[in-house]
Amino acid sequence: MIRLLHIEFQKIWKNRASRILTIAYFILLSFVALLASINFKFIGIDFRLADMGLFNFPFIWHFNTYMASILKLFLAIVIVSMMANEYSYGTLKQNLIDGLSKKEFILSKFYTVVAFALASTVFMFVLNLxxxxxxxxxxxxxxxxxxTSYLVAYFLKLVGFFSFCLFLGILVKRSAFALGFLFVWNIVEAIxxxxxxxxxxxxxxFSQFLPLESMSNLIREPFTRLNIIKNIETTVGGEAISRDYSVQFIPCIIxxxxxxxxxxxxxxxLQKRDL
Known part of the structure; x- marks a missing residue:
């Protein structure tokens, strides 16, 4: 496994675009810390997000994993490009000639997906702490x-999304078309x-069994947990709406x-394709 990961990270790090996107992803994750200290001004009222309870334990695990999962597209581009470059630069064929089996090749990509998801999860754990x-x-x-079960859901969500992107990269061969297919599939699920x-x-x-929808169900939106939203619901409807925000077992299985x-x-x- 270490050998396969080493091969893949060598390819990613030597590709300038992939290297920049990976670094940018983790920098953007760090901006969550910056948001905590910024003073916002809205209709004449000054406030900080940290003062609204967004970074209170245990809510922080829910809020930050939900927000961080929005940024997963940055690493998705890296995953798709990683696969597209194999075809463009002929490294896939060369790896197979050098003795790497097709099974090892797919495993190397999957290990990379898991490594990215694990690194992001550990990063979020430390940042939230x-x-x-x-x-x-x-x-x-x-x-x-x-x-902290939200971290498990976050990890699973990233592995699921990146695995989907890996599949599209192999299926379509071109990163732009693969990302376009991802966008179209998102619309198909919505329809x-x-x-x-x-x-x-x-x-x-039925929708809970769709790939992107099932990933979305892992971490529900956290905003309606805030007291300010509950107060608005109580004012408008007479009582706050009861919701279950916990990480559910069924979406994890799906x-x-x-x-x-x-x-x-x-x-x-990959087995059937003529390389």
Missing amino acids: ILGLNFSSYNEADIIFKD LKWNVFAKLNKSET VSIWILIFIILSYKI
Whole structure:
């Protein structure tokens, strides 16, 4: 595994665009810390995000993993480009000539996907811990680590999304077309959820099995957990809407199955394709 990872990271680091995108991704993740200290002014009122409870334990684990998952497209571009470059530069064919099997080739890509997801998760763990210890009103150990299950969901979400991007990169061969296909698929899922499934009154039931939707279900939006939103709901509707924000077992299983499907399909395509 170490040998395969070394080969892949050598390719990524020697590619200028991939190197810049990877560094930019982790820099943008660090901007969460910067947001905590910035004073915002809205309709004459000064406020800091840190003072609104966004960085309180255990809420910080939910909020920051949700926000960080939005940035996953940066690494998705790296994953897709990584695969497209194999075809463009002929390194795929050369690796196979040098003795790397197709199975090892796919595993090397998957290990890279997992490594990126793990590095991002560890980075978020350290960042959230630093922010929370500095800005949270609660510092009891049981509260600090209460909702760290969001980190597991975050890791699984990244592995699932990157595995999908890897599959598209192998299927389409060109990074621009693969990313375009990703965008189109996002629209297809939206149509299926809000049009086709909605007409059957089974929108939530069926849409949870779609790849991108299942990944989205791993970490629900955190904003309605804020007291300011609950107060608005109470004022308008008489009571706050009850929601379950916890990490659910079923979406984790569905995403895990999709990961397996994407990797198997990637291998099957590579097996049958004339290189």
